[in-house]
Amino acid sequence: MLLILIVLAGAISGIIFNSVGEDANSQTPMARITVESCKGGLYGVGPTTKRVTLEENKIVLMHEGGDALPLSTTSIKISGYGNSYQGDVGNGGTRVEGDTEVFYENLSPEKKNNTYVSRNSATLEDGFWTIGEKLILCGQDSSKYVNSSVKVSVDGDSNTSDNYGFKADSEILLRIIDSKSRNILVEKRIIVQHAGK
Template sequence: MGQKRSFPYFMQVRFTDQGISPVVGTLLMLAITMLLIGITAVSLAGVPNPLKKGLTADVELELIEGGIPNEVRYKENLITLAHNGGDPLPLENIRIVIIGQGSSYTGVVAHGGRIVNGDVQVTYLDLCSTGKETHYAKRNSCIADGYWSAGEVIVLNGDDGLGHNSTVSVQVGSITNTSNNFGLKKGTEIIVKIIESPSNRLISSCDAKVMAAKKR
C-alpha cells in the first residue's frame, strides 16, 4: 500500500534549467522573427506603386497646327499638349498615339520616294529623347528630369521621327515603311491618346481640329 511506484526510465521527465533554456530561447527567437516579418509586410503594403495602381493625369490638347506638302513642310506640324494635374508621368512608360488624316514620305528622295496620303497613325513609343531628332529635346527641356509633370507643356513635331531606329513610327493606311515624318491635314479632326506602357492602360484621350500651320 505505501510503496512508491517507480516508472521506467524512458517515462521519467526531468526538468532542469539546462533543458528549458534552449527551448524557451528558440521559441522566443521564432516569435520575434514572425513579428518582424509581419511588420515588414505591413510597411511594404503602405508604399505606393504608381505603375501598379495606374497613372492618372489630366492632359489637354491645347493646339494642333498642321498641313501637308506642298502647302506646308512636315516640321511646321505642331501638337501642343499640357499636363494640367495628376501623377508625374515617367517618360519611358508613356506612349502617345495620334490618329487622323495626313501624309508621310516613303522611300528615298529622288530615287523613287514619294509622299503618301490617307489615314495616318503616329506612335511615340515613349517620350524620351533617344530615337528622336535633336530638336525634340531642345523643344521639350521641361521634361529633362525624366518626368512629364503637372504644369509642363510638351510640343510634338512632324519631323521628330528618325528614318531608322526611331522611337516615332508613322503608318499611312497599310504602308509602314515611311520616313517616320508626318503632316496632318488642316481642317480635319485628330485624336490623341496618352497610354501607359506596358499595361496599355488609357490615361487620357482628346481631340481637336487641325489649324492651318503658320509659316516659319
C-alpha cells in the same frame, strides 16, 4: 512548434505587406493634359505657296494637373487622315496618304530628332512631364533615325520615313498612354488648324 508558427506568421505578413506596397507603387498615374494648339496640313500637297512642311505639323500639349508622368513609360498615339514619305526625299521617294497612325513609343529624347530635344528641353530635363510644362510634338521628330522611337504607318503600311502631316480641318484622335499598365491616361479629339492661319 510555437517558434515555427511565429516564423510562418511573419513570412505571411511580409508577403502581404510587400504585395500591397507593390500595388501602391504600380498605380496608373493620373494627369490633366490640355491641347494648347494643333496646327498642320498634309506634307508637300497643293500649290507651292500653300504647302505645309513636316516641321509645321505641331501639337502643343500642356500638363495642367495631377501626377508627374515619367517620360520613359509614357506613350502617345495619334490617329487621323494624314501622310508620310517612303524612300529618300529627292531620291525617288514618294508621299503616301491615307489613314495615318503615329506612335511615340515614349516621350524621352532617345531615338528622336535633335530639334525634339531642343524644343522640349525644359520638360525633358528631369525625366518627368510635370505640372506647368509643355510638350511640343512635330511631324519631323524622328528625322535621321533608322530605328526611331516615333513610328508612322499609313493605311497599315509602316514602311515610311516615320515623319507625318495631318490634313488641315480634319479631326485627329490623340491618346496618352501609360505603357506600364497599358491604360489610356488622356484621350482627346482635336481639329487640325491649317499651319498658315
